[in-house]
Amino acid sequence: MDWVAVGLCEDVPAGTVVPRRVLGTDLAIWRSATGKFHAWGDRCPHRGMRLSHGFVRGEVLSCIYHGWQYGTDGACGYIPAHPNLTPPKTICAQTYPCNQHDDAIWVTLSGTDQPLPDVGGCRPVRSLDFAVPAADIAAWFGQSLAPVITVAAPHDLHIALQPSTDNACMVHAFAPADQDRKAVSRYLEQIRADIEEAA
Numbered sequence: 721m722d723w724v725a726v727g728l729c730e731d732v733p734a735g736t737v738v739p740r741r742v743l744g745t746d747l748a749i750w751r752s753a754t755g756k757f758h759a760w761g762d763r764c765p766h767r768g769m770r771l772s773h774g775f776v777r778g779e780v781l782s783c784i785y786h787g788w789q790y791g792t793d794g795a796c797g798y799i800p801a802h803p804n805l806t807p808p809k810t811i812c813a814q815t816y817p818c819n820q821h822d823d824a825i826w827v828t829l830s831g832t833d834q835p836l837p838d839v840g841g842c843r844p845v846r847s848l849d850f851a852v853p854a855a856d857i858a859a860w861f862g863q864s865l866a867p868v869i870t871v872a873a874p875h876d877l878h879i880a881l882q883p884s885t886d887n888a889c890m891v892h893a894f895a896p897a898d899q900d901r902k903a904v905s906r907y908l909e910q911i912r913a914d915i916e917e918a919a
C-alpha cells in the first residue's frame with residue numbers, strides 16, 4: 721500500500737499520541753519529545769490495551785494499563801512490575817514506516833518504496849472525518865482514488881485521503897499559503913455534507 725496521510729503535524733504536538741485507522745488497521749500515532757513521529761499498531765503486546773490511550777514521556781510510549789514502556793524502535797524497555805528484568809526483545813509493538821513531509825504525517829502499512837506524495841508546496845488547512853468511502857470523495861471531484869487528489873475550483877486544494885475503513889475516510893486538506901483558510905474550511909464542511917447526503 722502507498723503512503724497514506726494520517727494527520728497534520730500541528731494536530732499532534734510533541735509528547736502526545738492519537739488514534740488513527742487505515743483500512744481497518746488501528747494505529748497509535750505518537751510524537752516523541754524531540755518531535756519525531758511514530759506509527760504503531762494500536763495494541764499493547766502485553767494484554768492488548770490500546771497504545772493510543774497511553775502517554776508519552778521523552779522518547780518512550782507507555783501503556784496506560786500496566787505501564788510497560790516502549791522505546792522508539794517499538795521494543796519494550798521497562799516493565800514496572802519487574803523493575804530488574806530486562807524485557808526480551810520479542811516483546812515489541814508493531815511498527816510501521818512513518819515520515820513527516822509537507823507538514824503532514826505519512827504512514828505505509830506495506831513498507832512501499834514509492835516516494836511520498838506531493839501536495840504542491842501547499843500548507844495544511846485541516847483534517848475532517850467523512851462518513852463515506854474514500855473513493856466516493858475522489859469520484860465527487862471526477863477523479864480516481866489516489867493518496868492525494870487535486871482540486872482547482874472553487875479553491876486550489878490538495879486533498880490527502882486516509883481510507884479509515886471501507887465506509888469512512890479522513891481528509892487532510894492543503895491549500896496555497898495565500899488562500900483564506902476559513903473559507904477553505906467552510907468549503908470542506910459543505911462538501912462533506914453534500915457528499916454524505918448523496919451517498
Ligand code: FES
Pocket residue numbers: 764765766767768769783784785786787788
Ligand atoms: S496491557 Fe499494556 S502494559 Fe499491560
